[in-house]
Amino acid sequence: MGLDDIKRRIAAAEERAGRAPGSVTLIAVSKVQPEDRVTAVLNAGHRVFGENYVQEAQGKWPGWRDRYPGVDLHMIGPLQSNKAKAAVELFDAIHTLDRMTLARKLAQQIGQGGRSPQLFIQINTGDEPQKAGILADELPVFLSSCRDFGLSPQGLMCIPPEDQDPLPHFRLLRRLAQDHGLPNLSMGMSADFETAIAEGATHVRVGSAIFGARDYG
Ligand SMILES: *Cc1c(COP(=O)(O)O)cnc(C)c1O
Numbered sequence: 001m002g003l004d005d006i007k008r009r010i011a012a013a014e015e016r017a018g019r020a021p022g023s024v025t026l027i028a029v030s031k032v033q034p035e036d037r038v039t040a041v042l043n044a045g046h047r048v049f050g051e052n053y054v055q056e057a058q059g060k061w062p063g064w065r066d067r068y069p070g071v072d073l074h075m076i077g078p079l080q081s082n083k084a085k086a087a088v089e090l091f092d093a094i095h096t097l098d099r100m101t102l103a104r105k106l107a108q109q110i111g112q113g114g115r116s117p118q119l120f121i122q123i124n125t126g127d128e129p130q131k132a133g134i135l136a137d138e139l140p141v142f143l144s145s146c147r148d149f150g151l152s153p154q155g156l157m158c159i160p161p162e163d164q165d166p167l168p169h170f171r172l173l174r175r176l177a178q179d180h181g182l183p184n185l186s187m188g189m190s191a192d193f194e195t196a197i198a199e200g201a202t203h204v205r206v207g208s209a210i211f212g213a214r215d216y217g
Contacts, residue, residue, distance in 0.1 A: 002177060002209050002210045002211075002212075003041050003044050003046060004029070004044075005208050005215070006026065006153060006206055006209055007207075008027065008132055008192075009042060009152075009193075009194060010024050010026055010193070010197065010204065011172075011188050012189040013184065013193070013194040013197035014145045014197060015196065016096075017197055017198045019197070021208065023126045023202065024197055024201060024202060024204060025048055025050050025202060025203045025204070025205065026046070026204060026205050026206060027049065027050040027074050027076070027115070027181050027186075027203055027205045028041055028046055028048065028049050028050065028206065028210050028211070029049070029050040029051075029052075029076065029189075029205050029206060029207030029210075029211075030043045030050065030052065030211065030213070031050070031051050031052040031056065031077070031133055031207065032050060032056075032205070032214045032215070032216060033207075033212075033214065034133065034215075035060075035209045036209045037210070037212065038060075039063070039064075040084075041210065041211070042067075042068045043211055046208060047068070047070045047072055047073075048071075048072045048074070049061075049071065049072070049073055049074065050073075050074040050075075050076040050205050050207075051073065051074070051075060051076070051077070051091075052075075052077025052078075053077055053081075053188065054075070054079070054080075054086050054087055054090070056205075057073065057075070057091075058086060058090060060108055061073055061090065068198060068207050072093075072096070073090065073091050073092050073093075073207075074089055074091060074092065074093040074094075074095060074203075075090075075091040075093065075094045075095060075096060075117075076095045076096060076157075076186075076205055078096055078098070078132050079096050079097075079098075079102060080093065081102055081105045084102065084108075084109050085105050087111075087117075087201070088106065088109040088113055088115055088116075088117060089113065090192075091117050091122070092117055092118065093117050093118040093119070093123065094106070094118075094119055094120065095120040095157040095172060095186045095203075095205075096115050096120070096122045096132065096134045096157065097119050097121050097146070097151075098121070098122040098124075098134060099132075100142070103142075103145060103146050103149055103151060104149055105154045106119070106151065107146075107149035107150050107151050110150070110151070111150065113214055116203075118151060118154055118155075118184075119151060119152070119153040119154065119155075119214050120155040120156060120157040120184060120186050120203075121134065121139070121142065121143070121146070121153050121155070121156050121157070121173055122134070122156075122157045122158065122159075123135070123136060123139065123156050123157070123173060123176065124158075125156050125158045125160060125169040125172050125173060126160060126161035126164065126169060126215035128161055133157075133158065133159075135175055139176055140180070141182065143199060145185060147153065151186070152195075154182060154183060154184050154201070155182050155183065155184025155185060155186060155195075155203070156173050156176055156177045156182055156184070156185060156186070157173075157184075157185075157186035157187065158170075158172075158186075158187050159189075160187075160192075163183045166188075166192045166195060166196070167195060167199070169187075170188070170195065170196050170199035170200075170201070173185060173187055173199075177200075183202070183204060184202045185199075185201050185202050185203065186201070186202070186204075186205065187195065187199070187201045187203075187204070188201045188202040188204040188205065188206075188207060189204070189205055189207070189210035190206050190207060190208045193206055193209075
């Protein structure tokens, strides 16, 4: 289990960047991981987790939440509009608000249900046709539509293109967040979370470096 090592590396990266200790939230990405690896991290006292699939999370987390009070659960995968209701009920934060239809759906559910997860808008910083997220240029209009629906997103999220240096993508995300007064930045994964922290990440999403490789077989 790599939890302690990752926590140490985050603390060192915060210090190098001149940032306050504890200013970065570590989201342990537990998708597809076997139960014993996740409970080991829960037993070590960690409580912030990320999942990619609503159905998988619905199967695992209600039971773990009963046994481990204080879990903070983040949705980091693509969210289908027909799963918006389940997602609002289950998650404390949604990092993948990436289109108007989803914004409308989430606003309806939040209006009805009383629960109000923290929201991040996903930006397709690499302008990749196959990737979710709105384009940087579209952010002003998207944000004002969200606000018209009654939502108040508090951050931005990105997944840089796999084959590129992530640094310019992190910088773009930071600049966009600054321009729009959004305090939270969800960026950085196992391979690049230290770079993301140097660029201002408030939330890093680390899976395999904590739990080991995912086995999709
Ligand atoms: C799976 C996933 C992660 C974690 O990836 P690792 O490389 O295992 O750290 C982070 N963010 C998103 C959006 C993911 O889907």
